[in-house]
Amino acid sequence: MGSNMAENHPVAFQWVVQAKLHGATVIHVDPRFTRTSALARRHVPIRAGSDIVFLGALVSHVLSGGHYFGEYIIPYTNAADLVPEDFRDTEDLGGLFSGWDGQAGRYDPASWQLTGERDETLRHRRCVLQVLKRHFARYTPELVEQVCGIPQESFAAVAEAVTSNSGRDRTTAFVYSVGWTQHTSGVQNIRTAAILQALLGNMGRPSGGIMALRGHASIQGSTDVPTLFDLLPGYLPMPHAGQDDLDSYARAGQEPAGFWGPFRSYAVSLLKAWFGDAATAGNDWCFGYLPRLTGDHGTYQTVTAQIDGACKGYFLVGENPAVGSANARMQRLGLARLDWLVVRDLQLIESATFWQDAPEIETGELSTGEIGTEVFFMPAAAHTEKNGSFTNTQRMLQWRHQAVEPPGDARSDLWFYYHLGRRIREKLAGPAADRDRPVLDLTWDYPVEGRLAEPSAQEVLREINGTGPEGRALSSYTELRDDGSTRCGVWIYCGCYAGEVNQTARRKPWRDQSWVAPEWGWAWPSNRRILYNRASADPEGRPWSQRKAYVWWDPERGEWTGHDDPDVERAKPPSYVPPAGTAGPDALAGTDAFIMQRDGKAALFVPSGLADGPLPAHYEPAESPCRNPLYDQQADPALRRYQRPENPYNPPESEAFPYVFTTYRLTEHHTAGGMSRTLPYLAELQPEFFCEVSPELARERGLEHAGWATIITARTAIEARVMVTARITPLTVQGRTVHQVGLPFHWGQRGITTGDPANDLLAVALDPNELIQESKVATCDIRPGRRPRGPALLDLVAACRRRAGISPGGDR
């Protein structure tokens, strides 16, 4: 669901096809019929943005039919825990959970805290399983038909396939991509699948789980070693204003039990890796050097700060927001207001040349001579021209060896940042201002190699791995201490350089090792290939079945063993009961399989950490042609909008914007196109931007196959070639027909193949948890013919806004 694996991850899809040849049932739930659907047993067309109804109905089916894995859920999930008396569900409050503060626009999760009592008979009215049952009771096959546009027979077939393929002997896996994440309900879409998979006992087991297929070579690595505003390496949070010292920071992040218990060790080891000998117990390990957050500093907030003139300097490093971000026009307006911009890329992408050829220059909104942005284009080295590691979608780090030197002025990003830091440090040296101390105290003495003075990527990886008291490489995060004796740049990567060997460069051929292939690359944590794999064994430590044996307790040797590194302390027996007064990992029992959770249990009900409720509930997308039939609450109450003139929203159920559109990728192109529209082979394979429409919609709007269409939202209008295809099915939702339009989003004005950016159509509406944009569903109008040129384009959009009742300020 939410993934077109055959087209976007084709080489991984070979394993799905292999599984199918071995008898697996493959089901594809997706708005469009794609090559993934073509190879599946069943394609289930769904209305974009209704996934929680579909998944929630599966949860309801599992609960009402008693299909859950009872022996699994009692020890391994919080099904038996009791919620407090004052918790109120969406069923009680018209679509809101208890704790909603309408004025502040956010939840207070106090009433979501579990009481600590458990009822393992699962009959108590307030136990999580019963709360779930009531919460999802109205998520029925009839509702699925009404909201998702999926016939009841089709839903029944999926429900039967999933439940009959789960249990001791069998496991079901879910695969998703940005078709789940890029929604205002992104996190809750995945949460619903997590509830379902935990109830069915499919987590932590071979061929089970929920697999996120990520779209970029090291997008997983970019999250683990985060260039993200709210994180420090290894999912440590960035400190917030008010966390004035390490104690207050650690108190907020530390858990009484589980592997977030040693939070302080991870944090101190990071500060020691960054500030070296300057970080001492006496100065709070330089914790005060860290900048503090005061709310949302995400990429979309940043673009508003650029337009408003507060954010003046910008680095774009292999990223093309002028095409790739939602409401890309807003991004270009932001770029045009900067003092300076550094673009590092292989090609002259649209984000580097906006001052010459942005669409806004044609419409007269911008003019080259009035754009004051100073632009530095710094050519980048390609993946073949530098050493380094990528972390793939399975958390596996793979080292790449340099093949050739980069041409001309092209340099790696490692080179750029190392030498930029070195120069800044030289310029700031001398009598230092207090604010410059963190820069000057930074450990920044990487050895450089070769003619270009390239810093050693391997030395950086070694710092990421961490070192112990004698400066030797550490082999596991369990060795980290909070007394300053260990240094570690990314605690979850500790062990990737164990034994002074670059473990990520291991390349033992697959035929020479076990089916798990543990000697190819290195997966975090501790080269573990399946997370929470303790759950692949029963509470006593025996495999649930021989067919699904993965790791198990060996009573004779007194340790965990199996096909993978066990995700539990190797010597902790299943019978272990934590003595009173223990903390951290020692405070988890031998049956606690979900070791990052403070109670060691998979969270069916999430007591804290989510901005939009402890349970998933269906809300309509920010822009939808339909009314929410479940609750009074139309859209997610906590979703984040930026109400600004350059970011107006289409009103829900608007006659001016009656159609749903969804954006997607093609096999032959890559994201914003900088790495694909510039390649002759790929440009020839997919030479033109197009929109996919059903024959019914084509008739309704007079669209001709291979002709042109103009697609309009409150933001702008773009044009695309028309592809009329039965691959897009009109759906019957709440008694009327809903048409969906498919738009690949790779195009911009540069490269060998050019076209309008589909992302220009989108508004910025964000998931309240992760601040990811809703680019998989919005509403539009579509008309035959090309779009107007020049200022006439603005007139067309203004007329549509007026028709929809949207004011020039972006409000309704």
Place this chain on the structure above:
Amino acid sequence: MVTTRTWIGRWPVYRQLTGEDDLGRGAAARSRRTDGLASRTQTADKVVQSVCPYCAVGCGQLVVVSGGRVTQIEGDPDSPVSRGRLCPKGAASKQLVTSASRQTRVLYRRPYSAAWEHLDLDEAMDMIADRVIETRKATWEETDAGGHPLRRTLGIASLGGATLDNEENYLMKKLYTALGAIQVENQARI
């Protein structure tokens, strides 16, 4: 001297009829020229193990180098992830690294200018370092209204692609954090 017999023996139809290759799709169809060809990997200076830079599946690549240039990129049959296969993008990645439109020189656009200029790499690095220092100083926030430390600048932001190496992301986050730049983002949120 070529006898009639050897001349006929080289004729593909004769070989198809008399040999084991009944369908004429293997040995019978091979010419002497084909026999004399060697693959680029055999004559290459080196073959380097790499990883595809497009999606996150992480297919193994073999990068073939001759004369200091990439001459071919193909799938790595040893990889448990991909077993030698590549998709259209991965298979086209030689064009990514050898593209004629690839920029290999630093370019500079002055404010309000209509054209690019060339700039020396060293000078560009120096100018960028100056911009960072100036903007940071001008937009520095030491504390919030309540006197709690902020130690940051909202004047500088960064957006990185998810094709960055782990080591690169690490140095970026480390430097930006020390500088107090917090608006550091990545494709991972997009």
